[in-house]
Amino acid sequence: MPELPEAETISRGLDVFLAGRTVARVTVLRPDVVANAGLRAAGRAGRKRCEEAAGVARSASGLAAAEGKRVRAVGRRGKNVVVLLDDEDRIVVNLGMTGRLLPSPGSRPPPSARHCAVFVHLEGGGAVAYDDVRRFGRLSYVPRRDWPAWSARLGPEPLAPSFTARRLQRILESSKSPVRSLLLDQRKIAGIGNIYAVESLWHAAVHPMRRANEFSARAAVRLHRCLRRVLREAIRAQGTTLRNYLTASGQPGGFGPALRAYGSVGNPCPRCAAAIERIVFGGRSAFLCPHCQALPPAADR
């Protein structure tokens, strides 16, 4: 599942390809990947109004609204790739489990886009395919006026200068959840998924089930440093490819060999040689070294 480093890598690659280009036509081959912003809001007001609102939203906030607009830049918010148009409306792409954004110099999807769900033609030639085998990804058209509210649903960006160790400490203090669950909560911190949560916790020598509000100030500083270092190194390596993820130039990410704990059950811990273990909680696997990442007695936390 693409996380912050993968979305960052894709957005950088797409920015080179798309900035300054004008959207000519958007072809939706699989409508279920296009989010309908009006649907959820209307859902509370009963089915009939929901259907009416859905109809309106489909025409007003569908991806076709991007046609004729120039792309100013491609960026990222959390795990989402954000295409900023010249009127400051945005196309937000949540890559879900298996979503990929693949540029093509021609007018047909590139050969790697075997499950093309949305195809964006550019004026003057070229196109971008949104490819998604499992179709858990979502493309949303977010008008300029809706962006602040959309963005505010997500927590702070962990690589932003304003994301200080003190800020992480306050977030940790606010929750009794296991720290891995807190790291995965996009409303608390944006962009972290299971791979980089597990890796950061291994580097920080913290058990994934340690309660967030039981961190000492020193442990919070250590986790802050490890989290940011792991994310930066993963971006430098262009992300991690476990199955489907490809960069915008169609290459797999190079961070796989740098994983220390994730998916390494039974392998020796690179720090102490104890066998890496897998545990499951919150419906997700976590990987840890039982020696380096032991839950400390309460007094030492």
Ligand SMILES: [Zn+2]
């Ligand atoms: Zn160890």
